[in-house]
Amino acid sequence: MTAMAPPTRLFESDFYQDPFPTYEWLRENSPMHEFKFPMGDIPVWIATRFDDVQRLLGDTRFSNNPAFASKEFVDGGMAVGQGTAVERILTMLDPPDHTRVRKLTMSTFTPRRIAQWEEPTVRIVEEALDRLAEQERPDVMDYAGAIPAHLIGGILGFSLSRFQDMLHAIERAFHTDPDHDEQNRDAFEEIAEYGRELIAHKRREPGDDITSALIQARDGDERLNEEELVATMAVLIMAGLDTTRNLIATSVLSLLERPEQRRLLMERPDLKDSATEEFIRFNGGVAVGFFRFAREDLEFAGVRLPAGTPVIPSIASANRDPRRWPDADRLDITRDGPRHVGFGHGLHNCLGAALARLEASVAIPAILRRFPAMQAAVPAEELTYDDMWLVRSIQSFPVHLNGDAPR
């Protein structure tokens, strides 16, 4: 036992601005670390080394289902979506429910189906760039957000007219303000309610879209019940918007800060796939996975965890572990190294990974190609990040599209 503490308090404002020094400290000094989560003041653990995070994600002695969580965790209002339809999202289910819902959802989300979205993605990106060029105060967050909004809208079969409402709801849902658990619940309910509206709409007017396919999906006698349908719509909205938006934005930021990598990506379009993997590894939007709960008293990575203990898998930290990648804090789009956990691992690995890769691989190079002289309008240290535990989310990212603005 040491009295040493990490450089910032975990999941509080200073941490969100730059979590990486704290993660480095944890990997070196306390790789399985117990601390009080700011919401609810509940003791939880966080895993930060790659090997531990990957093993945790694949270890079926842990469950994402808060039914296995300690009483104080549940009583503290910490369970994601507690009391709303969101508590039944695929991310929280165990087999056999998980298997049944994942199969039915996957049947509408196949690699072949995603490949059909390549052309629309290119079009959506070009249109978003046209709009960006017209803006008086161009902001990369607007561009980055427009792409998943239009694409998810197209895939689910409607225009995401309430896109800004949904982003705002996601931000509130995963906000870590100790006094706001009521707000968290309301935000989850708002997302679920939107899902209900979309399902009702597609029941009246079915189309060639994933919402209609999910309503109709059958596997023998199996189909999604109403609750599962709503939860699936909610999870597609939650997982598909803010994650990709921030992957695109943080990657553009990384490239503006590294002229050499930026030039390389422009000169070598063939690097787009390895570059996309590197962007996901380096600062991939998703900061941590959902809480894992020990189903039984167990030992993991050298620590004893009583049944119900919540453990956070830190995706962002695992992906910067120098034990896995030499020079892990350096962005290198030519990297051909081992696989990251940016899309998770195991049962709950990302259902939309192929879609996210597609969006990022088109949107990130395209903005730099369209605006070769683009520069950040404020220094990177002045960008602020939301106090949001799930996704590393930039509030606003103003740029000068054609280089330095006239003074």
Next chain:
Amino acid sequence: MSRTLHVDGRACIASGLCAALHPDLFRLNGAGVAEPVRRELTDADDITSAEDVADCCPSAAVSVLGAEAGGPGA
């Protein structure tokens, strides 16, 4: 009834889903790529489990082939 379990190592994106879902049927090699623990499946539950995994796999890399099919060519 017998079936052959096949994993396409080139299509596999090392998501680890199969080994988490049915570690008795799938394992991951050093690079995280999936491979069947055993190829010949005769138990009805094993076959159902393998088909479940095939339907859940994010890269459609898992297939359960009929008894007469000798696995993929080449």
